Amino acid sequence: MWFPVQTVCLRSRTVCKRGSVGAFLRCLRHLDANVSPFSHSAGRCSQTCQALVYRKHGDPSQVVQLEDVPLPSTGAKDVLVKLLAAPVNPSDINMIQGTYAILPDLPAVGGNEGVAQVIEVGSQVKSLRRGDWVIPRDAGLGTWRTMAVLAEDDVISLPNDIPLLAAATLGVNPCTALRMLSDFEDLKSGDSVIQNAANSGVGQAVIQIAAARGINTINVIRDRSDFTQLSERLEAMGATHVIKEETLRQPEMKELFKTCSKPKLALNGVGGKSATELLRHLQVGGSMVTYGGMSKQPVTVPVSALIFKNVKVLGFWVTQWKRDHSHDGRAFRAMVDELCSLIQRGKLTAPACTEVHLRDYRSALEAAMLPFASSKQVLIM
Ligand SMILES: NC(=O)c1ccc[n+]([C@@H]2O[C@H](COP(=O)([O-])OP(=O)(O)OC[C@H]3O[C@@H](n4cnc5c(N)ncnc54)[C@H](OP(=O)(O)O)[C@@H]3O)[C@@H](O)[C@H]2O)c1
Structure with missing residues (x-):
């Protein structure tokens, strides 16, 4: 999960699935796409960002809180990203309720998918540049937050000419x-x-x-x-x-x-x-x-x-498919490219969505659990 201070791993029934992800976070003031070509520390204004944190399992609208959480510095193989949009999926709800097959250690940040923009890259990062859009490669990154520092390997890039909601809901x-x-x-x-x-x-x-x-x-x-x-x-x-x-x-x-x-x-x-x-x-x-x-x-x-x-x-x-193919990034890349090509050709659109600002998260969580909604709640950061 993208959670500060401690390394967090996802518990499955038998094994710890993730030993270490980009668990170190930092917040920047500049939140727009006009990032400068300088990769380090431009625009840094504080050591915190905002995240939807839960400290115990239960009813999502009761146990999830919007909190300021600290960010660490960006390591050589890390990227600092600004989250742009992240949906509320049934698996996110089940993770908070404590009923999903894999669960993060608590406290945890909610959300398993979403799109983020790279705003700072570590000195040894090869595959990503400032301004790139990225999505998580695996579940459990904790996407309901404004900023995160992630390992380069935890994300995969997307073309940033596709609609925001299509990008935010592509990965699952x-x-x-x-x-x-x-x-x-x-x-x-x-x-x-x-x-x-x-x-x-x-x-x-x-x-x-x-x-x-x-x-x-x-x-x-x-x-x-x-x-x-x-x-x-x-x-x-x-x-x-x-x-x-x-x-x-x-x-x-x-x-x-x-x-x-x-x-x-x-x-x-x-x-x-x-x-x-x-x-x-x-x-x-x-x-x-x-x-x-x-x-x-x-x-x-x-x-x-x-x-x-x-x-x-x-x-x-x-x-499981993503984990089975994590040793060879080509299969995931090919799948993401095929989906983005469908989006670019107008053959695949985002599902019907309701955009909700991060601060209004409670209404998004409540709406996500209602039957017959026919609209996905998407948090906009
Ligand atoms: N195995 C995987 O890799 C994988 C990947 C993605 C999603 N999923 C799972 O797929 C399911 C759908 O996810 P999603 O993100 O696509 O969902 P979603 O957009 O939130 O839509 C929920 C769907 O579930 C239906 N539904 C809710 N309660 C129901 C009930 N009691 N009986 C029958 N239908 C009910 C809704 O129909 P109404 O409009 O009639 O309420 C709606 O069609 C979830 O269980 C999710 O965890 C699994």
Whole structure:
């Protein structure tokens, strides 16, 4: 985590995942993009910055506080960055609640993704320059803060001509969507994918990346008063079909499959009955990939789906993918470049977002936990 004074590591159930990250921080006065070419110490005004800190697990709107935290000096292999924007994702909420698979030592700074601008580089930094936009390479950096000193290796650069919100929300959900569409089934143009939570950040990225590849998406969302409006929004992004959870059990599905092939891939971010219903529509031999459990219900797989349809039931965690590929930066670079290229070509946009200033963090945290919101809270620093 990007937390001062102590080195912080993420606890998993069995091992400490991060021995040492850029845990040393410093604050500058100059917060704009007009940084000078001099790499060291220009504009330094104080030894603190602001961060959303939690000292115990619990209700995020109760346990998170905006605090001044100290910053250390920038080491030779470090960069000093100004955070620009960082979303509030379900995993951030679960980490604060203490229910996520990996947890930082406390106290910790919230937030796992976001975009920052480099404003000072250490003397031995090779891959980054002042003015670059960067995102974290791994979970657990604690992005809800105004400034941070990070190891060069903890971040990866992005083009800074893409929209701010697209950059801030690129590192988790679009990466997850791209990997799930690429790594489990050999999907070709004309093939179909079915997904629940289709209005989630992941779901919106799945719709857009699939559409860019000519893949049909059958998008399942919960019924709501503004279903038609939301459905039209997802269709404008490239969704082939948008249906309600209830429709999965109805004869209308037969009609739908007259114009759309049976899906090779099901993406499950919900669990419970919704996941079981997705399985019902998979092609023989298809895969269901579970990446989230928003309903907090287990996935039940009918015996018949295993025996007679030989479906594969798998899981995916983008954090593990990033760690598995951390020895070779090329795979992550290629994924980020592919996503940025889609953004630059207008084929991938940020999910619907609500921008909230860092000081109004409590309303952002409360809103992030509401159902049927259909908008991601993004903290603007
Ligand atoms: N495995 C990975 O690598 C990975 C990566 C990224 C995200 N995730 C997980 O994916 C899930 C979605 O993340 P996100 O950032 O895309 O979410 P998000 O943008 O915050 O959207 C949340 C989604 O969950 C749905 N939802 C909430 N409560 C629900 C419930 N009780 N039953 C059914 N649906 C419910 C919402 O639908 P309504 O509009 O109907 O409320 C919405 O579609 C989370 O579980 C997250 O932790 C996993």
